[in-house]
Amino acid sequence: MSLRIVVCVKYVPDAAGDRQFTEDLTTDREAADGLLSELDEYAVEQALQISEEADEAEVTVLTVGPEDANDALRKALSMGADKGVHVEDDDLHGTDALGTSLVLAKAIEKTGYDLVVCGMASTDGTMGVLPAMLAERLGVPQVTSLSEVSVSDGVVTGRRDGDTATEHLRAQLPAVVSVTDQSGEARYPSFKGIVSAKKKPVESLDLDDLDLEADDVGLDGAWTKVEDATERPARTAGTVVKDEGEGGGQLAEYLAGQKFV
Structure with missing residues (x-):
């Protein structure tokens, strides 16, 4: 039986751009260029590696977002994923992590899955709670924050590196896992991959x-929202220190005044 892998990815504003809020204090996604969340690229990479090691596997990338979120799917498809699923609805505007987990869970159940792979967090919200919420909604084990992951004989195993200890974890499939940015560098899409991604089903x-x-869902159904910003x-203009023999002393005085030293 084919191993069904679903990777949850997010279309986020470019962190290098100028990000703003709209009047209802939700992220203004039209004010900045968007892209596939960098942390989700690691999830796509690990899903592809698991797929390559399996006898038979299919990788589906799933996103929830506006029309432009299709760009995130196409990037993942150009990396090597097989197909995409895009949940788009005007009523999703303002949905928080709890609502997003509900939508993703419903879409994953409809798509069918054995393993769900997520990044450790999104680069815009940086909450890191969605994988756990998703596992709870699906009623399956969660193995999160992994720097190493593999699947064999219906069991997912992984390594979680902490500040003081390393944990080796395992769970029976179906399961939800999340991977960190230490799990391995994500591959660059090849020219062939970019071309073939245009033909893959979404x-x-x-x-x-x-x-x-x-x-x-949406802003009215959100449990968390921005009240003020x-x-x-x-x-x-910064402070310029001209070194005329006393530059070191002036610099030390400035740093002390700012409580940096």
Whole structure:
């Protein structure tokens, strides 16, 4: 039987760009260029490696987001994933991590799975809670924050590196795992991969397809939301220290005044 791997990926604003909020204090995704979350690239890479080691496997990449989130799917498909699933619905605007886990769980159940692979966190929200929420909703084991992962004989095993100890973990499939940025460098899409990604199937789903109501998700259904935000002040000119023989003393005085030393 083919091993069914689902990788959850997210389309996020480029961290190098200028990110802003909209009037309802949700992320303004039109104000900045978007891309596949870098931490999710590690998840795609590990899923592909597991697939390559299996006798037979299929890798599906799944995302929830606006129309442009399709770009994240295409990037993952160009890396080598087999097909994509895109959940898009206007009522998803403002959905928090709890609501997103609900949508993902419904989509994963509809797609079918043996193993779900996630990144350790998204580069925009950086909450890192979604894999655990997803495992709870699916009613399967979670093996999270892995720097090494493999699958054999229906069991997923992995290594979790902590500050003071290393844990070796295992769980029976089906299961949810998340991998860290120490799990291995993600591959670059080849020209052939980029071309073939355009021909790979991407299924589109909405809330009706997942038997979900608008009240279950979105900003009104969110358990967490931004209540207030203040724009970061513009940068001011820095302090210039001219070294005329006393530069070292002036620098030390400045650092002490700023409580850096």
